[in-house]
Amino acid sequence: MSGSEKLLLPRIKARLNKEIRKKKDTSSYIMAALSLWPEPEVSPSTGKDKGPLSATASANCFIVLPEGTLIAEKDTFVECEIFNHLTL
Numbered sequence: 001m002s003g004s005e006k007l008l009l010p011r012i013k014a015r016l017n018k019e020i021r022k023k024k025d026t027s028s029y030i031m032a033a034l035s036l037w038p039e040p041e042v043s044p045s046t047g048k049d050k051g052p053l054s055a056t057a058s059a060n061c062f063i064v065l066p067e068g069t070l071i072a073e074k075d076t077f078v079e080c081e082i083f084n085h086l087t088l
Contacts, residue, residue, distance in 0.1 A: 009062075009082060010081070010082050011081055011082070013079055014041055014078065014080050015075060015076070015077055016044075016063070016075065016076055016077070017075075018043060018044055018074055019073055019074045020065065022065065025067060026067055028069075029062040029063070029064060030044050030062060030065065031044070031045045031055060031056060031062060032044045032062065033045055033058050033061070034060055040080075042061065042063055042080050061081055062080065062083065063079075064078070064080065
């Protein structure tokens with residue numbers, strides 16, 4: 001965007017409901033579906049369970065895994081960048 005030095009998406013911490021394993025030790029942004037009720041919970045949207053187009057369409061956030069994180073275990077809290085409006 002012209003004139004914008006930083007364009008940041010809002011972030012929230014949410015409980016991960018499925019383990020994530022990465023092959024590379026780099027920071028990653030993984031498409032996911034975030035639910036806020038009854039508590040913030042996030043589910044990775046992968047093309048394995050659904051088709052890639054369906055996974056993209058159902059996503060409303062990115063799970064942000066920092067460099068050095070190879071495994072994010074189920075029920076741990078992860079940072080999510082919201083890119084779509086969420087309602088309670």
